[in-house]
Amino acid sequence: MNKENRVYKIFQSIALKYDLMNKLMSFGLDNRWRRLVAKQAALKPGDKVLDVGGGTGRLSLELAKLLNDNGSVVCMDFSENMLQKAEKDLKDHRCYDRLEFKVDNAMDISFAANTFDAVTSAWVLRNVDDISQVLAEMKRVVKPGGRVVSLDLAKPKSELYNSLYSFYLAKIIPVIGRLIYGQSDPYEYLYDSWKYFPNQEQLAKKFRDVGLINVDYYELMGGVLAIHVGQMPS
Numbered sequence: 634m635n636k637e638n639r640v641y642k643i644f645q646s647i648a649l650k651y652d653l654m655n656k657l658m659s660f661g662l663d664n665r666w667r668r669l670v671a672k673q674a675a676l677k678p679g680d681k682v683l684d685v686g687g688g689t690g691r692l693s694l695e696l697a698k699l700l701n702d703n704g705s706v707v708c709m710d711f712s713e714n715m716l717q718k719a720e721k722d723l724k725d726h727r728c729y730d731r732l733e734f735k736v737d738n739a740m741d742i743s744f745a746a747n748t749f750d751a752v753t754s755a756w757v758l759r760n761v762d763d764i765s766q767v768l769a770e771m772k773r774v775v776k777p778g779g780r781v782v783s784l785d786l787a788k789p790k791s792e793l794y795n796s797l798y799s800f801y802l803a804k805i806i807p808v809i810g811r812l813i814y815g816q817s818d819p820y821e822y823l824y825d826s827w828k829y830f831p832n833q834e835q836l837a838k839k840f841r842d843v844g845l846i847n848v849d850y851y852e853l854m855g856g857v858l859a860i861h862v863g864q865m866p867s
Contacts, residue, residue, distance in 0.1 A: 637740075640760045641711060643819045644688070648714035650813050651689055652722075654820075657809055664691065666853060666860075670753055670784045671695040673851075673862050679703040680750035685739050685771060686710055686757030690719030690732065692784075696753065697728040707749075709737045742770045749775050755784040758836070759826040769843045777867045781845055787852060787859035788832040798857050802827055833859045 655663045678701040684693040687708030696706045710716050716734045723729050737743050752771040761767045771781045789795040802824040810820030833850050840848040845863030852859050
């Protein structure tokens with residue numbers, strides 16, 4: 634089974650309790666991190682935003698809160714179950730009318746070039762077959778001057794902290810997954826996806842290599858997470 638199919642099956646299977654698991658794994662800090670991503674998108678009230686791999690819509694909602702009724706956020710994901718969960722959970726929120734939901738693939742985004750004022754993703758790049766291809770697609774669909782922002786797991790620079798984090802991902806998270814889902818397989822994959830993911834500098838280089846400028850990153854929680862930001866040249 635290739636990576637894309639494996640990831641698709643995982644997210645189809647964990648959609649119903651995905652938000653609960655995120656809360657537990659992040660000690661309740663996940664929404665705070667999403668708000669930081671939304672802030673880095675540097676939105677104006679009437680902007681149109683694409684949230685790649687938007688899943689259950691939690692980042693999309695934080696983005697929508699920064700817009701007025703002329704703005705919109707497309708919550709895009711390749712997992713139908715994740716998007717169904719998003720629509721169900723968010724339908725009564727005051728910002729729901731600013732949200733659109735679309736099944737699409739980050740490797741080949743169906744929107745035309747220069748469509749969006751900003752493009753975001755959270756916990757997505759680890760899960761794709763080709764990070765550079767996805768970044769190139771995100772860059773393609775953002776307007777000149779617009780930002781591409783990504784939040785994902787990172788590699789702490791402290792050797793001790795990195796070892797502790799590795800243990801947490803490899804040993805503790807699968808146990809929590811078994812308690813929540815009755816199986817640990819989906820969250821055993823989490824460690825593998827982190828282990829082979831580029832470190833912060835390597836990922837920043839990938840941003841630059843696809844042609845994004847003003848690339849920077851911000852470490853969170855001592856480097857276990859990082860927000861990377863790049864800009865489409867004007």
